Amino acid sequence: MTTDQNFTLAEQLDRDDPLHKFRSRFYIESENTIYLDGNSLGRLPLRTKELLSEVIEKEWGTELIESWNRHWYQKTTQLGDKIAPMIGASNGEVIISDSTSINLYKLSHAALNLQKGKTTIVSDALNFPTDLYILQGLLKEFGPEYKLNLAQTNDGISIETEELKSKITENTALVVLSLVAFKSAFMYQLEEITEYAHKMGALVLWDLSHAAGAVEIELNKSNADLAVGCTYKYMNGGPGSPAFLYVRKDLQDKLSSPIQGWFGDALPFEFDLNYRPAQGIRRFLAGTPPVLNLMAIEPGIEMINEAGMATIHQKSIRLSEFFHSMVASQLKNYGFEAGSPTEPEKRGSHISLKHVEAYRICQALIQPKTSTIKIIPDFREPDNIRFGFTPLYTTYKEVWQTVHRLREIIENKEYEQFSTQRSDVT
Ligand SMILES: Cc1ncc(COP(=O)(O)O)c(C=O)c1O
Numbered sequence: 279m280t281t282d283q284n285f286t287l288a289e290q291l292d293r294d295d296p297l298h299k300f301r302s303r304f305y306i307e308s309e310n311t312i313y314l315d316g317n318s319l320g321r322l323p324l325r326t327k328e329l330l331s332e333v334i335e336k337e338w339g340t341e342l343i344e345s346w347n348r349h350w351y352q353k354t355t356q357l358g359d360k361i362a363p364m365i366g367a368s369n370g371e372v373i374i375s376d377s378t379s380i381n382l383y384k385l386s387h388a389a390l391n392l393q394k395g396k397t398t399i400v401s402d403a404l405n406f407p408t409d410l411y412i413l414q415g416l417l418k419e420f421g422p423e424y425k426l427n428l429a430q431t432n433d434g435i436s437i438e439t440e441e442l443k444s445k446i447t448e449n450t451a452l453v454v455l456s457l458v459a460f461k462s463a464f465m466y467q468l469e470e471i472t473e474y475a476h477k478m479g480a481l482v483l484w485d486l487s488h489a490a491g492a493v494e495i496e497l498n499k500s501n502a503d504l505a506v507g508c509t510y511k512y513m514n515g516g517p518g519s520p521a522f523l524y525v526r527k528d529l530q531d532k533l534s535s536p537i538q539g540w541f542g543d544a545l546p547f548e549f550d551l552n553y554r555p556a557q558g559i560r561r562f563l564a565g566t567p568p569v570l571n572l573m574a575i576e577p578g579i580e581m582i583n584e585a586g587m588a589t590i591h592q593k594s595i596r597l598s599e600f601f602h603s604m605v606a607s608q609l610k611n612y613g614f615e616a617g618s619p620t621e622p623e624k625r626g627s628h629i630s631l632k633h634v635e636a637y638r639i640c641q642a643l644i645q646p647k648t649s650t651i652k653i654i655p656d657f658r659e660p661d662n663i664r665f666g667f668t669p670l671y672t673t674y675k676e677v678w679q680t681v682h683r684l685r686e687i688i689e690n691k692e693y694e695q696f697s698t699q700r701s702d703v704t
């Protein structure tokens with residue numbers, strides 16, 4: 279297909295897009311900025327802007343501490359119940375709490391205690407560093423007999439199922455995996471891995487950060503044990519918004535949080551001097567939630583539930599397929615290589631392209647010197663440009679424009695005007 283034919287196709291796909299009405303519900307300052315980093319920090323929903331000023335003025339400003347009984351105290355579980363359908367969980371199995379890192383610590387610690395006698399943890403070499411760091415810390419805490427075994431990758435993009443299975447043995451206490459890998463977007467088969475781990479007597483903790491709100495997830499149908507994930511990516515909860523955690527109902531009262539904070543007590547306002555874990559999911563809370571950030575999550579979650587995960591996942595696949603086909607036809611001899619699986623069922627909602635000049639190309643997209651179009655993907659070491667497609671607001675035309683700009687940048691060597699010196703946040 280020629281580039282003009284692709285443009286016509288993009289316009290047609292946007293016209294037919296069942297999700298097109300959602301874009302106008304986000305704060306989009308300029309149509310000349312194409313935001314492809316919703317897999318790091320999602321855009322601001324317009325309703326959140328309004329809601330936060332209500333929460334600040336009416337709730338914090340006027341109702342002050344009474345707001346806890348009116349709106350705030352139950353919010354961690356209410357929002358958990360709203361996230362549940364998005365990830366195939368049930369009421370009472372999800373709660374908002376702390377950060378993903380802390381939730382991962384709490385649930386891994388609890389799982390290792392439940393699995394006393396088994397001393398290995400399995401993860402993989404594509405996992406997000408915080409997950410591995412937390413597990414490395416747990417090894418120190420639990421003792422020298424504990425080991426972390428990482429499944430390795432052959433191509434830097436994916437993990438072969440057989441390789442992962444070969445690491446899971448009868449001594450495996452816990453398997454900790456990102457359902458969608460942060461760099462390559464490689465996606466595991468949740469049900470198959472969970473079933474295999476259970477057969478070997480292991481529990482599985484899924485990090486859903488790059489998956490929740492982007493792809494369909496069936497935690498209950500897969501009999502998944504534990505999960506964590508952030509709310510600032512596809513859920514558009516805002517920078518540093520608190521994370522969620524999921525614990526299958528029958529496991530909840532068997533697990534103990536290592537952080538015995540008062541919010542996880544059965545009756546925090548009895549101020550008993552001895553901790554008594556709450557029944558159910560609340561026991562995984564620790565301290566007071568950051569209320570402004572907490573309240574800000576709701577509009578993003580509600581949009582996802584209104585749109586439906588099946589429709590969202592379908593559009594994610596269409597956007598990525600359109601991007602792949604344009605890259606194949608327009609950028610053939612431009613030095614790009616695939617950094618993500620080509621099969622849609624093996625991928626989340628972002629695509630990495632590898633290039634020796636990836637960092638400087640990324641800078642040229644973000645700070646155009648000649649074009650009026652600014653494009654924001656992100657860069658992940660050593661050579662990945664990561665393009666995140668957020669079905670609620672990414673358009674097919676934006677995908678077309680991105681490939682068009684990549685071609686221009688390479689043809690005119692625009693990246694040569696930039697330094698390879700990395701910023702603090704890339
Ligand atoms: C897969 C994954 N896990 C965990 C995190 C970190 O979570 P937090 O900084 O909220 O602890 C991220 C991204 O920041 C991530 O992509």
Ligand SMILES: Nc1c(O)cccc1C(=O)C[C@H](N)C(=O)O
Nearest residue numbers: 317318319460461510517518703
């Ligand atoms: N949320 C982020 C942010 O506000 C700024 C920079 C990066 C992030 C991220 O979430 C990084 C992300 N977890 C990653 O996959 O690289």
